[in-house]
Structure formats: C-alpha cells, structure tokens
Amino acid sequence: MAQTSEQDTALRLGVNIDHVATVRNARGGLTPDPVRAAKLAEEAGADGITAHLREDRRHITDRDIDGLMEALSVPLNFEMAATEEMQNIALRHKPHAVCIVPEKREERTTEGGLEVAREENKLAHFIAPLRDVGCRVSIFIAADRRQIEAAHRIGAEVIELHTGAYCDAHAEGDFAKRDSELAALREMSSFAHSLGLEVHAGHGLTYDCVQPIAAFPEVCELNIGHFLIGEAIFRGLTPAIAEMRRLMHEARTEG
Numbered sequence: 001m002a003q004t005s006e007q008d009t010a011l012r013l014g015v016n017i018d019h020v021a022t023v024r025n026a027r028g029g030l031t032p033d034p035v036r037a038a039k040l041a042e043e044a045g046a047d048g049i050t051a052h053l054r055e056d057r058r059h060i061t062d063r064d065i066d067g068l069m070e071a072l073s074v075p076l077n078f079e080m081a082a083t084e085e086m087q088n089i090a091l092r093h094k095p096h097a098v099c100i101v102p103e104k105r106e107e108r109t110t111e112g113g114l115e116v117a118r119e120e121n122k123l124a125h126f127i128a129p130l131r132d133v134g135c136r137v138s139i140f141i142a143a144d145r146r147q148i149e150a151a152h153r154i155g156a157e158v159i160e161l162h163t164g165a166y167c168d169a170h171a172e173g174d175f176a177k178r179d180s181e182l183a184a185l186r187e188m189s190s191f192a193h194s195l196g197l198e199v200h201a202g203h204g205l206t207y208d209c210v211q212p213i214a215a216f217p218e219v220c221e222l223n224i225g226h227f228l229i230g231e232a233i234f235r236g237l238t239p240a241i242a243e244m245r246r247l248m249h250e251a252r253t254e255g
C-alpha cells in the first residue's frame with residue numbers, strides 16, 4: 001500500500017562516516033577528514049550522522065567525536081560498546097543518540113546484535129545515566145523477539161535491527177536465506193513497534209538491498225555507511241547519498 005508523504009518523510013537517513021576515517025588511518029595524518037565528510041553529508045540531506053568509536057580506535061578517534069560534536073547541525077548517533085570508558089565519553093558529549101553495539105576486538109565488522117537478555121540488569125544500569133543526561137538510547141540488536149523484549153524492559157527508547165545477515169545473503173545470491181532474514185526483520189520491526197520502541201535498521205545496506213527494508217512502515221531510520229563511502233569514490237558523496245535517498249523514497253512511496 002502506498003504511504004502518505006508524512007510517513008515517507010519519517011524515514012530518515014543517518015550517514016555513517018566511520019570508513020572515511022578507515023582510509024585516513026591507513027596512512028596516518030589528517031586526510032580524508034571524517035568531519036568534513038559529515039558536513040558534506042549534512043549538506044547533501046543526511047538527517048543525522050553516525051559514528052562508531054571502537055574501543056581499539058581502528059577508525060573514528062576521540063578527536064573526531066570532538067570535531068563532530070562541534071561541527072554538526074544534525075543529530076549525532078554515537079555508536080559505542082557498553083564499557084565505562086565509552087559511557088564517560090558519551091556523558092561528557094551528550095550526543096543526541098547513543099547506540100550500544102557489541103564489539104569483538106578481532107572481528108572485521110560488527111558481527112551480531114547485542115546480547116541484551118542475558119545482561120539485562122547490567123545494561124539497565126548502564127543506560128540509565130545516558131538517558132538521564134538526555135541521550136536517546138538505542139540498542140543494536142538482531143531480529144530476535146527475546147532480545148527486543150529485553151531491550152524494551154531495560155528502558156531503551158530505540159532499537160536498531162542488524163541487517164548484516166540479510167545483506168550478506170543477498171550479495172551471495174542465497175535467496176532462500178535472504179528471504180527468511182527479511183521475513184524475520186519485517187516481523188520483528190512490527191513487534192518492536194507494537195511495544196512502543198522506535199525502530200531503526202542498518203549494517204551492510206547497499207543500493208541493491210535497501211528497498212525491502214526501507215519499505216517497512218515501522219522503520220523510521222536507516223544508518224548506512226560503508227557502501228556509501230565506497231560509492232563516493234566513484235560518484236562523489238553528494239550524488240551517492242542522493243541516489244540512496246531516491247531509492248528509499250521510491251520504496252516508501254511505491255512499495
């Protein structure tokens with residue numbers, strides 16, 4: 001069913017600029033500057049900027065977060081592990097949103113969603129001070145009912161569904177797996193929404209696989225980074241973002 005334009009505009013795009021920092025860090029030095037990329041993304045129509053300050057600082061650094069907090073006019077979605085060090089950084093900066101993600105030092109990228117159900121008490125205490133200073137707390141989570149229920153119980157306002165397995169299955173041509181991952185994401189976005197959680201989605205999204213996710217009426221924000229930064233090499237960041245927005249809009253209005 002076609003969506004109203006009000007519902008369409010409710011689908012925000014958060015541009016993740018982590019991998020501008022990955023390129024910079026490959027050589028050391030100051031370029032390319034993720035803060036400059038974030039400002040350009042903002043001018044190109046990003047509704048927000050996402051940055052993940054990993055514990056090992058493999059891409060974004062503390063200085064980048066300082067620069068983003070100072071330069072941005074749109075909200076910053078600050079992704080971080082549930083550690084005391086990261087909590088202190090978030091409490092100092094008070095970004096618009098804090099997204100708690102699982103981290104494994106040896107992983108190449110964020111492999112799965114946060115295990116909330118087994119760490120409920122610990123996480124409830126961890127996010128309370130972040131909420132107290134006004135951050136919207138989001139939990140990066142698999143499309144798993146138990147984890148969503150636990151995220152709701154601990155007082156998170158937002159969940160971000162991990163779309164990585166769906167995107168990987170699509171890229172590998174494993175369409176049976178892709179479709180079952182998509183069905184789980186669809187069902188769980190609806191379930192999370194029914195609990196009153198705001199639903200975001202992201203990880204691994206590309207032009208080829210964004211539209212089925214963008215069409216979920218309950219999803220109000222997509223966070224997309226690695227693909228957009230790669231695409232910017234070929235067509236520039238502004239056109240790369242414009243094309244993603246066009247596809248999101250098309251999915252929302254014609255889905």
Ligand SMILES: CC(=O)[C@@H](O)[C@H](O)COP(=O)(O)O
Pocket residue numbers: 016018051052054079101108109110140202203225
């Ligand atoms: C949580 C998430 O999906 C993003 O932070 C993304 O993971 C960033 O890239 P890396 O996983 O490569 O750090």
Ligand SMILES: NCC(=O)COP(=O)(O)O
Pocket residue numbers: 016050160201202203204205223224225226227
């Ligand atoms: N939380 C997901 C995100 O910020 C972007 O992930 P990716 O597009 O870089 O894989």
